[in-house]
Amino acid sequence: MSNIQELYQKIIVNHAKYPIGVGVLPQYNYHAKLKNPDCGDDIEVYLKVVDQHLEQISFTGQGCIISQASASMMVDALSGKRILEAQQLMQNFQNLILGKDYDESQLGDLIAFATLNQFPTRVRCGMLAWHAMADGLNQGGISFGK
């Protein structure tokens, strides 16, 4: 399988076509909107945080397959996780798509983005939803980093 076929493999394309967690949460307490200035795409992420847990996550917005699939997989991977775990997973995922050392055992389906680091102009698409989530938490006073 070539890099490009691997990047656009079924799991990614399907997440983009049938994304998990699209819409506005009825009772969110953190949220942020982030725009990718390269393409004009934007993603808005809504979070319901209870007792240091990401109880629910959702997103709205338009984007490419990479940003939409990444957002969908983020919702899937982080819903119900503790903030600390979410932080670690984001760091791990960021390492994966920047071509740094990562812990495969923690990534689950997100490993599908393993070849994204071969497409440096698209790394931003892969991180867009994650950075929006981090912005929402940071701006709301939960120190999440980025």
Place this chain on the structure above:
Amino acid sequence: MIDDQKIAYLDNAATMPMPDEVLEVIDMYYHAHKVNVHRGMYRLAHQVTEQYEAVRQATADFINAQDSSEIIFTSGTTDALNLVAFGYAEKQLQPDDEIIISVLEHHSNFIPWQRVAHKTGAKLKIVGLDDQQNLDMQQFSELLTEKTKLVAITLVSNVLGSIVDAKQIIEQTHHMGGVVVLDAAQAVGHLPLDVQKLDADFLAFSGHKMYGPTGVGVLYGKRNLLEQVAPLRFGGEMADEVDAQTATFQPLPLRLEAGTPNIAGVLGLGAAIQYLQKIGFTTIHQHEQQLLNQLYQGLRQIPAIKVYGPRSAAERQGVLSFNYGTIHAHDVATIIDTENVAVRAGHMCAEPLMQALGVSSVVRASVSYMNTTRDVEQLLAAMNQVGQILL
């Protein structure tokens, strides 16, 4: 580099490649002639100054300006448009005056006017598209009043490739007593420009979109209007007499060219003008029309592809934008990049136009005289890959 990698380079609207004769002139300057202009007493400085000023004359001839002092060298179109906006318009406009621009404008001919309107209290009015996705001339006529002091409009859309009827806009605006600024960035490499025939007041373009280097551009202005442009930069070259408290300035054009200019850039621009004149716009036009036709006909074979802007190649210059079904433009561009096809994907620095078209991004293929039919074939073949991978 582009050749070595067998890249089908179809992003000429972003910047065009440079032919050898342009590279040689730049190379010669940096290798053997790198002296400053307008100041050295030695013969080489005089010689390079003469070459530099000869490009000013060649540029005036190229766009049929009356006099070479009407040519101001800038760092590019953005720089030139900002000079008109903040050196001229900001000083002239009053609250209640009106500026007209269009939804076709590149951000560089959009944001400066937003800022000028904000600073002066003038009102910014925007002409939209008609149902054929051409500039709505009817709406333009309705927006134009005696309050319209300035109209800033592109000659060729950098997204749709459509040609704006600038002559008509200028006639109508002059009739109301307004001034017209033309953004010729996307036109200059494809169309002959005649500022006198158009009766343009100001016109801006960049060297790198006409086979020249980056970092050099031109502001043309009618002499009486350029006289009213205040310098935005002060320093060397533009000063005449300086004492401890005051300074007087050089006449045009140097008054608006503070500091050591982009000498290699200007010499390269001169070589690019010679290149364009050697080939001739008729030949360039024929070649590019052939490529655009081939591209349009090829894309039409893929039912899911939607092309934006004029239907026929004859109504567009160099540019063709499209989307492939609901597939995002960035995904298309990434996939065809792996087939060594370079196109632009995104909002093309024209977000208001994207909003008018109802999309967030498009794929843009743009051609130059240096492209071949093989480049277009390579793109069309790569488009099949998109379908195979994603559909």
